[in-house]
Amino acid sequence: MLVLLKMIKKLFFPRRRQEKTPVQDSPSQKAAYTYALATFLFLGLQGILATAGSLHLIFPDLPAPLNFASGRAMHLNLSIFWPLLGTMGGVYYFLVEATDRELFSIRLARWGFWYLLGTGMATLGFLAFGKTDGREYLEAPYFLKIALLTGLLAFTFNLLATAIKNRLLVQPEVVVILSGALLAPLLYLPTIFFVTHPTVDDVLRFLVIHLWEEGSLELLATTIGAALLASLKVAGRQKVKRLLLWEAGLVLTSGFIATGHHYYWIGTPDFWKVIGSIASGLQVVPVVLLALTAWQTTANRPRNFTPNLALYFFYASVFWNVVGAGLLGFLLAIPPLNRYAHGTYFTSAHAHMALFGFFGFLVLASSYYILTRRRRLSPTHVKRIKLSLVLLNSGLALMAACLVIAGFLQTYLWRGLGMDFTQVHLLLLPYLLLRTGGGAIFAAGGFLLAWEMVSLMLKSWMALLKPGKEP
Numbered sequence: 001m002l003v004l005l006k007m008i009k010k011l012f013f014p015r016r017r018q019e020k021t022p023v024q025d026s027p028s029q030k031a032a033y034t035y036a037l038a039t040f041l042f043l044g045l046q047g048i049l050a051t052a053g054s055l056h057l058i059f060p061d062l063p064a065p066l067n068f069a070s071g072r073a074m075h076l077n078l079s080i081f082w083p084l085l086g087t088m089g090g091v092y093y094f095l096v097e098a099t100d101r102e103l104f105s106i107r108l109a110r111w112g113f114w115y116l117l118g119t120g121m122a123t124l125g126f127l128a129f130g131k132t133d134g135r136e137y138l139e140a141p142y143f144l145k146i147a148l149l150t151g152l153l154a155f156t157f158n159l160l161a162t163a164i165k166n167r168l169l170v171q172p173e174v175v176v177i178l179s180g181a182l183l184a185p186l187l188y189l190p191t192i193f194f195v196t197h198p199t200v201d202d203v204l205r206f207l208v209i210h211l212w213e214e215g216s217l218e219l220l221a222t223t224i225g226a227a228l229l230a231s232l233k234v235a236g237r238q239k240v241k242r243l244l245l246w247e248a249g250l251v252l253t254s255g256f257i258a259t260g261h262h263y264y265w266i267g268t269p270d271f272w273k274v275i276g277s278i279a280s281g282l283q284v285v286p287v288v289l290l291a292l293t294a295w296q297t298t299a300n301r302p303r304n305f306t307p308n309l310a311l312y313f314f315y316a317s318v319f320w321n322v323v324g325a326g327l328l329g330f331l332l333a334i335p336p337l338n339r340y341a342h343g344t345y346f347t348s349a350h351a352h353m354a355l356f357g358f359f360g361f362l363v364l365a366s367s368y369y370i371l372t373r374r375r376r377l378s379p380t381h382v383k384r385i386k387l388s389l390v391l392l393n394s395g396l397a398l399m400a401a402c403l404v405i406a407g408f409l410q411t412y413l414w415r416g417l418g419m420d421f422t423q424v425h426l427l428l429l430p431y432l433l434l435r436t437g438g439g440a441i442f443a444a445g446g447f448l449l450a451w452e453m454v455s456l457m458l459k460s461w462m463a464l465l466k467p468g469k470e471p
Contacts, residue, residue: 024374028096028103034113035089036367037457042082042120043364044450047443050075054436058429066128073127073139079355080213081120085113086363087220088155091177093370094227095159098173104161112154119147135205138191145191152185173223176248180219187212199267206262213359215256219248221359224366225314231369232308261333265342273335280333309372309385313365316393317358324353324400340415345428346407349400357396364449371453384452391445398438406431 053071056064066074092109096102103109123140126132132139140148159181168174190204260276328350332338341347368385406428414424 025093026096026102028106028109029093029370031103031106031109031113032089032093032370033457034110035085035092036370037453038113038117039082039086039089039363039367040450040453042078042085043360044443044447046075046078046082047439047446049078051436051439051443054432054439058432058436067130070128070130070132073132074124076136077120077123077127077139079360081123083221083355083359083363084217085116085120086367087217087224088116089113089370090224090227090363090366091159091181091220094224094231094366095162095174095177097231098227099166099168099171101162101166101168104158104165108154108158112151112158115154116148116151119144119151122147133194135194135201136209138205138208140191142192145188149185149188149192152188156181156185172245173227176219176223176245179248180216180223183216183219184212187216202266203263203268206259210259210262211256213355218359221362222248225317225362228310228314228366228369232311258333261338264335264338277333277335280330308369309382309389310365310369312386312389313361313368316389317361317365320353320357320361320396324350324357328404329354340411341407344407344410344415345403346411349403349407352396352403353400361392368453371457375456377456381452381456384448388445388449388452391441391448393445395438395440395442395445399435399442400438402431402435402438406435 049071052064053066053068053075056062056068056071060068064071092103123144126141126144127139131141133141138145159178163169163174163178169178188208190207193204195201195204257275257279260272261280263272263276328346332341332346332350409428409431410424413419413427414421
C-alpha cells in the first residue's frame with residue numbers, strides 16, 4: 001500500500017528538479033563564439049563607415065577614399081550581414097542548450113562561418129570599387145549572391161539534420177527555428193533573378209527586404225530572444241515556449257501580408273493599399289507581446305536580482321522595436337501619409353530604429369551573453385560595456401530625432417509645397433549635421449563595445465597559451 005501511494009505521489013506530484021547549469025559550453029556551443037565576436041567587429045566598422053558617409057553627404061567636396069554611393073551600399077549590406085552572422089551563432093548556441101544535443105556537424109558550423117565571412121568581405125570589396133548590381137540592398141555581384149545562398153543552405157541543412165538525427169521535430173523551439181531557417185534561403189532566391197520590368201523587379205526586391213530580413217531572420221531572432229530570457233532565469237521555459245509560438249504565428253501571418261505597404265505606388269493594384277495598411281497594423285501585436293514580456297521580467301524579479309548586461313541589450317531592443325518598428329512603422333504604412341512620406345528621411349529614421357534598434361540590439365544581446373557567460377568580468381569591463389550601451393542608445397536617439405524632423409520638413413517643403421529638391425536639401429543641412437553628431441556618438445559606442453569584446457576574448461585565449469605551474 002505504501003509503495004502504491006509513493007507511485008501515485010510521483011505520478012501526480014512530481015518533484016521539480018532544479019536545472020543545473022553546465023560548467024562549460026559544449027563543443028557545438030563553442031562553434032558559435034566566432035559568429036558572436038564577428039557581430040561586434042562589424043558593428044564597430046559599420047559605425048565608422050556610416051558616420052563618414054553621413055559627413056560626406058553634407059560636405060561632398062571633402063576628400064574621401066570612397067564615394068557616397070559605394071559607402072552607402074557598404075553600409076546597407078553591413079547592416080544586414082553582421083546581424084545575420086549573430087543570428088546564426090545564436091541559433092546554434094541556444095538550440096544546443098534547449099535540446100541538450102550536439103549539432104549534426106560541428107565542423108560544418110565552424111567552416112560555415114569562415115565561408116560566410118569570406119563572402120561578406122568579398123562583397124564589401126566589390127562594393128567599395130563600385131561593382132554593384134544597382135538594386136538597393138541587393139547590390140552584391142551575382143556570383144557572391146550564389147555564395148551567400150550556399151552558406152544559408154549549409155546552415156539550414158545542419159539544423160535540419162540535427163533535428164532529424166535527435167528526433168526533435170516536435171519541440172516548439174525547434175519548429176520555429178526550422179521554419180525561419182528553411183525560409184531564409186527560399187526568400188533570398190528573388191535576389192538571384194533580375195527582370196527588366198520595374199514593377200516586377202520591385203516586387204521581388206521587397207520580398208527580400210521585407211520578408212527575408214523581417215520574416216525568416218526575425219523568426220530566428222525571436223527564438224534567440226525567448227531562449228535568452230529562459231537562460232537568464234527571468235522567464236520560465238514553458239511560458240517562453242507559449243510566447244514563442246504566438247510570436248511566430250503573428251510574424252508569419254501579418255508579416256507576409258504586410259509586405260503590401262511596399263506596393264502602394266509602384267504600379268500594383270489599389271487593393272494593396274487596404275491589405276497592406278491593415279496587415280501592417282497587425283505587425284504591432286508581436287511588438288506589444290514582446291514589450292509585455294520585458295515588463296513582466298522586470299516587475300517580477302527579486303530585489304536582490306543582479307541582471308546580466310545582456311538583459312539591458314534586450315530591453316533596448318524592445319524599446320526601439322515599439323518606437324521604430326511599431327509606432328513609426330505603423331504611421332508610415334497608412335496610405336494617405338505614406339503617399340507623401342515614403343522615400344524621405346522618415347523612412348531612414350524608421351529603418352535605423354527598426355533594423356538596428358530591434359534586430360541589432362537583440363543580436364548583440366545574445367552575442368554578448370554567449371561570449372561572457374562563462375567568464376568572470378572585471379568591474380572596469382562592466383562599466384565600459386554600460387558606457388557603450390549609453391553611447392549606442394543616445395547616439396541612435398539623436399540620429400532618429402534629427403531624421404524625423406528632417407523627414408517632416410522634407411515632406412512638407414518638397415512633397416507638399418513643391419520646392420526644388422536641392423533647395424530643400426540645403427535647408428535640411430543643420431539637422432543632417434546633428435544627425436552626423438549622433439552617428440559619431442553611436443560609432444564611439446560601437447567601437448568601444450567591439451574593443452571590449454575583442455580584449456576579453458584575447459585575454460581568455462592568451463590564458464590558455466600560458467604554461468601551467470610545475471608541481
